[in-house]
Amino acid sequence: MDITLIWYLVPALVMFCCGVYGFLTRRNMIAMLISLELMLNAVDINFVVFNRYLYPGSMEGWMFTLFGIAIAAAETALAIAIIINLFRVSKNIDVRDTTKMKY
Amino acid sequence: MDITIPILILAIPLFMFLFLGLAGVKMSHKLAGTLGTLGMGTVLVLSYYTAFTYYFSGNPLFIDGTDRLQYEVFNVTWLQFTDFLSIKLGFLLDPISAMMLVVIPTISFMVHVYSLGYMHGEKGFQRYYAFLSLFSFSMLGLVVATNIFQMYIFWELVGASSFLLIGFFYTLPSAVAACKKAFIVTRFADLGFLLGILILSFYTKQLDFLPMTQNPQGVFASFGGATFMGASVLTWALVLIFTGGMGKSAMLPLHIWLPDAMEGPTPVSALIHAATMVVAGVYLVARLFPLYMLENAALMFITVVGAVTAFYAAIVACTQIDIKRILAFSTISQIAFMMVSLGVAAHNNEAIHHGLGYMASMFHLFTHAMFKALLFLGAGALIHAVHSNNYTAMGGLRKYMPVTHITFLIGCLAIAGIPPFAGFWSKDEILVACFENHWFWGAWMMMVAAMTAFYMFRMYFLVFWWDNPDYEARVKEAEAHGHHAAMPHDPSFPMLFPLVFLAAVSTVCGLIPFGQLVTFDGSEYIAHLNLPVAGASVAIAVIAIFFARHLYINKNDNPKAMADKVRWLWEAAHHRFYWDEIYLFITRRIIFDGICKPIAWFDRHVIDGTMNGLAYITNQASVAIKGFQSGKVQMYIWWYLIGAVVLGLITAVCIL
Numbered sequence: 168m169d170i171t172l173i174w175y176l177v178p179a180l181v182m183f184c185c186g187v188y189g190f191l192t193r194r195n196m197i198a199m200l201i202s203l204e205l206m207l208n209a210v211d212i213n214f215v216v217f218n219r220y221l222y223p224g225s226m227e228g229w230m231f232t233l234f235g236i237a238i239a240a241a242e243t244a245l246a247i248a249i250i251i252n253l254f255r256v257s258k259n260i261d262v263r264d265t266t267k268m269k270y
Numbered sequence: 271m272d273i274t275i276p277i278l279i280l281a282i283p284l285f286m287f288l289f290l291g292l293a294g295v296k297m298s299h300k301l302a303g304t305l306g307t308l309g310m311g312t313v314l315v316l317s318y319y320t321a322f323t324y325y326f327s328g329n330p331l332f333i334d335g336t337d338r339l340q341y342e343v344f345n346v347t348w349l350q351f352t353d354f355l356s357i358k359l360g361f362l363l364d365p366i367s368a369m370m371l372v373v374i375p376t377i378s379f380m381v382h383v384y385s386l387g388y389m390h391g392e393k394g395f396q397r398y399y400a401f402l403s404l405f406s407f408s409m410l411g412l413v414v415a416t417n418i419f420q421m422y423i424f425w426e427l428v429g430a431s432s433f434l435l436i437g438f439f440y441t442l443p444s445a446v447a448a449c450k451k452a453f454i455v456t457r458f459a460d461l462g463f464l465l466g467i468l469i470l471s472f473y474t475k476q477l478d479f480l481p482m483t484q485n486p487q488g489v490f491a492s493f494g495g496a497t498f499m500g501a502s503v504l505t506w507a508l509v510l511i512f513t514g515g516m517g518k519s520a521m522l523p524l525h526i527w528l529p530d531a532m533e534g535p536t537p538v539s540a541l542i543h544a545a546t547m548v549v550a551g552v553y554l555v556a557r558l559f560p561l562y563m564l565e566n567a568a569l570m571f572i573t574v575v576g577a578v579t580a581f582y583a584a585i586v587a588c589t590q591i592d593i594k595r596i597l598a599f600s601t602i603s604q605i606a607f608m609m610v611s612l613g614v615a616a617h618n619n620e621a622i623h624h625g626l627g628y629m630a631s632m633f634h635l636f637t638h639a640m641f642k643a644l645l646f647l648g649a650g651a652l653i654h655a656v657h658s659n660n661y662t663a664m665g666g667l668r669k670y671m672p673v674t675h676i677t678f679l680i681g682c683l684a685i686a687g688i689p690p691f692a693g694f695w696s697k698d699e700i701l702v703a704c705f706e707n708h709w710f711w712g713a714w715m716m717m718v719a720a721m722t723a724f725y726m727f728r729m730y731f732l733v734f735w736w737d738n739p740d741y742e743a744r745v746k747e748a749e750a751h752g753h754h755a756a757m758p759h760d761p762s763f764p765m766l767f768p769l770v771f772l773a774a775v776s777t778v779c780g781l782i783p784f785g786q787l788v789t790f791d792g793s794e795y796i797a798h799l800n801l802p803v804a805g806a807s808v809a810i811a812v813i814a815i816f817f818a819r820h821l822y823i824n825k826n827d828n829p830k831a832m833a834d835k836v837r838w839l840w841e842a843a844h845h846r847f848y849w850d851e852i853y854l855f856i857t858r859r860i861i862f863d864g865i866c867k868p869i870a871w872f873d874r875h876v877i878d879g880t881m882n883g884l885a886y887i888t889n890q891a892s893v894a895i896k897g898f899q900s901g902k903v904q905m906y907i908w909w910y911l912i913g914a915v916v917l918g919l920i921t922a923v924c925i926l
Binding site: 267270 | 896897899900901902903904907908911
């Protein structure tokens with residue numbers, strides 16, 4: 168049995184949709200952050216797979232994946248820092264209660 | 271010739287302006303006044319040296335046999351626009367600029383000295399001296415200009431310094447109004463000057479005086495007979511340039527600023543509005559005279575404007591009460607004399623020597639500067655003593671101010687044209703030039719000369735004779751109380767010295783052999799006293815003086831009775847024939863109400879309305895949609911997701 172492109176794309180799509188669902192529905196900011204990571208990883212898988220199957224000679228997809236992982240790490244650190252500070256101030260990280268930044 | 275001295279002549283007043291203007295606040299009045307006066311004294315010596323070198327050294331640069339040459343001491347390019355059009359700055363020595371190098375520093379120095387006394391203790395004394403230096407710099411730069419654009423630059427500078435000095439007492443609303451009026455009217459006239467310069471340089475491809483005036487036929491040829499509205503373009507250019515001169519020299523109908531300019535300090539009136547700046551228009555025409563000679567139409571225009579102005583100003587001067595206004599109108603009238611003299615120098619008749627009118631005009635410019643400055647400074651002494659500008663507050667002052675009286679009398683005799691005083695010689699030559707052109711101009715100007723004698727002696731007798739019992743009463747009252755009354759008295763030395771000096775000059779300067787020094791083409795012109803004209807003008811002046819003496823020597827009701835007989839004429843002349851009212855009518859009713867207000871309405875309602883409408887729409891739109899920024903992060907994500915899906919669908923639909 169051949170492992171084709173679609174074998175990778177379907178799990179990546181499932182991961183991405185789980186990430187979107189979690190990001191839209193979870194109230195805890197940490198959980199939202201995890202969902203966000205899920206989406207990013209799905210995208211990373213897509214990059215690698217497309218590179219492997221469509222353009223085997225080149226490296227751009229891998230490079231983008233590495234960039235993606237690095238940026239995701241940095242962004243997670245930033246988000247965690249914001250969330251911790253928010254928790255220190257309000258003892259609460261429920262995203263539905265954090266609505267001060269409006270007009 | 272070495273260029274150091276000419277550069278210093280311009281640099282010293284400029285430096286003094288900057289120095290006194292910037293550092294003056296830290297100085298005492300005495301130091302600032304002394305510095306300014308010393309600076310001007312240095313300029314006086316240097317420019318006398320330059321002028322005398324030019325006239326009398328016999329250097330082949332300046333004189334060829336008996337022909338005086340025009341010599342550019344230096345002429346450097348300042349701004350290069352195109353290959354042939356550049357603006358230069360330079361120093362031109364020729365008969366008329368050398369003459370002005372004598373006139374301007376002399377009067378300016380006298381005014382500097384005089385102001386030490388007159389402006390003593392005034393607030394802003396240092397500023398006053400800084401402005402005087404600025405004016406001297408600008409005026410000297412104007413007369414030595416080598417090209418018409420340099421002249422224009424300095425022309426505007428004298429206008430600006432005149433504005434600053436008229437408005438010196440800036441807390442007086444009348445002075446502020448007067449300085450604005452002077453600036454706006456002369457600026458308006460300068461628009462014509464600028465247009466004239468542009469037309470002239472467009473056709474001749476140059477701005478320098480020497481190539482133009484030494485080859486007028488070439489200038490004429492470069493215009494190629496172009497015409498505009500029935501007159502040649504050259505005539506238009508020359509008339510437009512003369513318009514600038516009309517503004518500066520207060521010719522009808524642009525004369526309205528000069529009487530109001532008397533709101534400035536009196537020494538300023540003597541320097542700027544009598545002796546130097548207001549003759550800039552005459553100087554301009556004289557500078558370009560070889561071009562004017564080509565166009566009789568332009569010279570005719572000058573003659574008519576001058577003659578009408580001379581008569582008008584003389585009539586108005588007969589009815590004014592403020593002595594400075596009388597002198598202002600007298601100045602207008604005398605400048606008009608110079609203009610007419612230049613105008614009648616046209617050679618529409620081969621028999622006459624057209625050099626005479628030109629020479630007479632320059633001669634009158636010279637003598638007039640001396641005696642009019644004297645009269646203004648005398649008026650300043652009177653105002654200083656009496657604290658009023660009106661002759662009604664004076665009278666019988668000859669007993670109290672003997673030196674002022676004698677010097678003022680000399681000034682009046684000079685302007686009235688009584689030999690041997692200065693005015694006689696120059697005015698006589700102007701009259702001869704007028705008669706040589708046409709008997710009408712001669713007769714007309716002789717009538718004006720008689721009126722000049724009349725109004726000057728009317729003022730003289732009203733100020734120095736005509737009883738003023740008020741003073742007698744004051745003396746008696748003071749004696750009764752055993753102390754001296756504060757009577758009007760002769761001014762102190764700094765004010766007295768210029769009066770005496772200028773009176774001496776006004777007495778003798780008519781004897782200068784002017785024809786040998788300043789002529790139109792540089793060659794010597796021997797003026798002969800034309801006995802019939804001279805005799806007639808003296809006779810008519812003497813008659814006018816005796817008439818004035820008869821009317822005004824003692825207090826009586828005759829003048830009033832005479833005025834009552836022609837009350838409408840007297841009122842009209844007293845109100846300067848309503849020129850100011852006419853101007854106000856035109857500007858307020860027609861220009862402001864008719865043109866500016868609709869434009870302002872359009873601006874306020876249509877243009878601003880459009881802009882305000884746009885701002886209002888933007889504002890309302892943002893108020894309407896600001897609810898979207900709710901602070902609920904997951905709502906934003908929903909909108910984002912929906913948008914992304916919609917965009918994806920649109921793309922898919924478009925591609926498939």
